[in-house]
Amino acid sequence: MHELPVTKSIYQIVLKHAKRGNVKRVMSVNLEIGTLSDLQDERVQRYFDHLSRGSIVEGAKLKINRVPAVFRCNRCQQSFEVDSLLENDLSCTQCHSRAVTLVSGREYHMQLKEVRRITYASNSDTGPFTDFTLEIDARLVSGTEHTDYGITFRRQCRGNFYFFTVSPDGTFTVGKQVKNEWYPLETGKSAFIKGDNSTNSLKVICDGPEAQIFVNENCIRTIADDSFNGGRVGMMVGVREQPYGHAAFDSLEVSR
Numbered sequence: 164m165h166e167l168p169v170t171k172s173i174y175q176i177v178l179k180h181a182k183r184g185n186v187k188r189v190m191s192v193n194l195e196i197g198t199l200s201d202l203q204d205e206r207v208q209r210y211f212d213h214l215s216r217g218s219i220v221e222g223a224k225l226k227i228n229r230v231p232a233v234f235r236c237n238r239c240q241q242s243f244e245v246d247s248l249l250e251n252d253l254s255c256t257q258c259h260s261r262a263v264t265l266v267s268g269r270e271y272h273m274q275l276k277e278v279r280r281i282t283y284a285s286n287s288d289t290g291p292f293t294d295f296t297l298e299i300d301a302r303l304v305s306g307t308e309h310t311d312y313g314i315t316f317r318r319q320c321r322g323n324f325y326f327f328t329v330s331p332d333g334t335f336t337v338g339k340q341v342k343n344e345w346y347p348l349e350t351g352k353s354a355f356i357k358g359d360n361s362t363n364s365l366k367v368i369c370d371g372p373e374a375q376i377f378v379n380e381n382c383i384r385t386i387a388d389d390s391f392n393g394g395r396v397g398m399m400v401g402v403r404e405q406p407y408g409h410a411a412f413d414s415l416e417v418s419r
């Protein structure tokens with residue numbers, strides 16, 4: 164159970180950096196863990212979910228990357244990488260000496276890469292609508308593969324709405340903003356999301372507390388949440404790492 168203290172320190176570091184950077188919500192944390200560390204990914208995530216409940220880090224996904232261990236030869240000083248102690252022969256790649264010292268590979272590194280800051284939200288508000296079907300064609304004009312673009316719905320006022328965004332890297336997020344705080348409800352990857360600057364048809368069917376989420380006519384999630392039962396619809400562009408993003412929207416259609 165040594166994952167718990169390690170996860171606790173990861174959580175505390177993430178929280179400290181998020182607060183310092185005035186981040187509203189942390190979506191994911193990139194972690195590099197040495198291959199020789201026996202930390203179990205699932206346990207780390209489970210402890211993290213537990214520790215972060217109720218904080219701005221709640222719901223953040225840990226993206227764990229295993230990095231090879233580095234050894235150095237005691238005889239000729241050659242450094243070499245080892246992926247696995249079971250599969251690799253532990254001897255110097257240059258002089259084949261077996262007198263080697265572990266340099267790195269048991270530790271972990273952390274990059275808080277994907278913090279979400281919506282720096283630009285374009286809302287051509289229409290509505291209000293209670294139960295409806297909203298469809299729109301959306302396309303990224305410029306940004307990176309991590310730029311999120313999509314729709315807002317059941318928007319009450321600034322800082323209070325649901326949103327559904329996709330990005331060229333194939334990820335989607337359905338969530339809400341309540342009193343300017345971001346709450347992810349569903350996030351994941353979908354093969355139905357077209358990458359690069361392709362047009363994606365986005366659709367939301369709202370019926371009572373349920374919303375069905377579609378990408379290119381494929382239902383990818385159904386969410387249930389009763390924070391807002393009606394409101395306006397609009398569009399948004401969010402960015403994670405870079406300072407700008409630009410998306411184009413066409414054929415907005417709201418029906419019952």
Ligand SMILES: [Zn+2]
Pocket residue numbers: 236237238239240241255256257258259260
């Ligand atoms: Zn050597």
